[in-house]
Amino acid sequence: MNNLFSYIKRFLSMLTLIIILSLLFLPCNIVYAESSPYLTTEGVTLLDADTGQILFSKNGDKKYYPASTTKIITATIILNEYDNLDTVVTVGKNPPFADGSSIGLREGEQITLEHLLLGLLLESGNDCAETLAEFNAGSKEAFAKKMNDFAKAIGANNSHFTNPSGLPDENHYTTPNDLALFMREAIKNPKFIEMTRTVMLQLPPSNLDGYERWLNNHNSILLKNSKYFYEYSLSAKRGYTSEARFTNVIASEKDGHRLIASFLMGESIEKVYSDAKTIFNYGYNNFTKNEVYKKGEVITEVAIDDNSSIPVLANEDVYYTTKNGASDKLNFSLEYTLPSKLAKMSLKKGEVITTAKVNIDGKTFKTIDLISGINRDYNNKLALMDFLKENKVLLITLGTALIILITLLTSVHRRRVKKKKFMNKWKKVINRKKVGR
Numbered sequence: 001m002n003n004l005f006s007y008i009k010r011f012l013s014m015l016t017l018i019i020i021l022s023l024l025f026l027p028c029n030i031v032y033a034e035s036s037p038y039l040t041t042e043g044v045t046l047l048d049a050d051t052g053q054i055l056f057s058k059n060g061d062k063k064y065y066p067a068s069t070t071k072i073i074t075a076t077i078i079l080n081e082y083d084n085l086d087t088v089v090t091v092g093k094n095p096p097f098a099d100g101s102s103i104g105l106r107e108g109e110q111i112t113l114e115h116l117l118l119g120l121l122l123e124s125g126n127d128c129a130e131t132l133a134e135f136n137a138g139s140k141e142a143f144a145k146k147m148n149d150f151a152k153a154i155g156a157n158n159s160h161f162t163n164p165s166g167l168p169d170e171n172h173y174t175t176p177n178d179l180a181l182f183m184r185e186a187i188k189n190p191k192f193i194e195m196t197r198t199v200m201l202q203l204p205p206s207n208l209d210g211y212e213r214w215l216n217n218h219n220s221i222l223l224k225n226s227k228y229f230y231e232y233s234l235s236a237k238r239g240y241t242s243e244a245r246f247t248n249v250i251a252s253e254k255d256g257h258r259l260i261a262s263f264l265m266g267e268s269i270e271k272v273y274s275d276a277k278t279i280f281n282y283g284y285n286n287f288t289k290n291e292v293y294k295k296g297e298v299i300t301e302v303a304i305d306d307n308s309s310i311p312v313l314a315n316e317d318v319y320y321t322t323k324n325g326a327s328d329k330l331n332f333s334l335e336y337t338l339p340s341k342l343a344k345m346s347l348k349k350g351e352v353i354t355t356a357k358v359n360i361d362g363k364t365f366k367t368i369d370l371i372s373g374i375n376r377d378y379n380n381k382l383a384l385m386d387f388l389k390e391n392k393v394l395l396i397t398l399g400t401a402l403i404i405l406i407t408l409l410t411s412v413h414r415r416r417v418k419k420k421k422f423m424n425k426w427k428k429v430i431n432r433k434k435v436g437r
Helices: 002-024 067-081 113-122 126-137 138-151 176-186 190-196 268-288 378-390 392-436
Strands: 043-049 053-058 088-090 110-112 201-202 214-216 234-243 246-252 258-264 287-293 298-303 307-312 318-323 332-336 352-360 363-372
Touching: 002 043, 002 201, 002 298, 043 176, 043 268, 053 176, 053 268, 067 113, 067 126, 067 176, 067 234, 067 246, 113 126, 113 190, 176 234, 176 258, 190 234, 190 307, 201 234, 214 318, 234 268, 246 268, 258 268, 268 287, 287 352, 298 378, 318 363
Parallel strands: none
Antiparallel strands: 043 053, 043 258, 088 110, 201 214, 234 246, 246 258, 287 318, 298 307, 307 363, 332 352, 352 363
């Protein structure tokens, strides 16, 4: 028995030694990712706003009630369609009776688009949402259709909306992935960011009775005097209903790198803010944004002649985010086809020439426009010069043939003239002889 135990002991010792030696000789370039962050919120997505890549997702495609985060879609549609935010809107009979939060709008009250948007984004006014919807589309229902069309247009295919405010409805839902996409579109407009960062604002007196309203920002993650403040926060919209629980979508920016985090079905607003800081720190500490192509970068040049060419440029910056240290392992390429007669086209600087697929490791990441880097007027003179250059051999051949033909015709003509002169001369001689007789 002792021999058996001794044998087992020696075997285990040898096995342990083999394992240790194997570990010592493993390749040293393996990148170990930080373990996924612990988050209490049920549905969470971390999206890179600059590239559109999803960096982290927890129940990313699961459908949830969005509550008032819905209002970022409402605001984005309005901001996209109206340049003049001083446009005055008259409140209809229905918005003052909107359920849920409001800023106390009354029928017949006149208020600008900008103040309606601020009431929507700061105080989460459902009366503001319905007023904007009726002004823009005629009714809440018609506006909801525009919201759904907008969702499809940006690739948010797992969302559906029935109202502009986020009131509970079984057919009104989104996903963490889609909600992050909506915020990505929203922050493309600097005015949206400016509005969501407004701390406090007093509206002008109402045209009905002079009543003055104050609007306050309730998204504490944006407020410097709040214990929930996050120093890199850029924009945010929160929401709550008993069905949706605590929802929020937050954009951040650090060293020029924008990330978006969406939260659906949170346990409490405090836990959502805590989760936000956790997921943003995870993103900024573990991922790097890499510049693949720069706007204005020369992709290729098409020769016009021996001394000049048409520079073909990238029309936008292209970034790709990777885990720290992984960018060197990626293979980037552009796939495009230039017009066959590009060298013979009139072009304006900045004019789109073609589109190009940006491929990363053989897979298409996105599509960009390629543009002309110069102005060029391809006129009749240039067309003639190109024709002469391109048909040089043919023209020489035709010219030579023409010279030969002219030479032959001239020779034939001379012979005929000579013959005619000779014949005329003999006719005269013959006529003289006849006269002499």
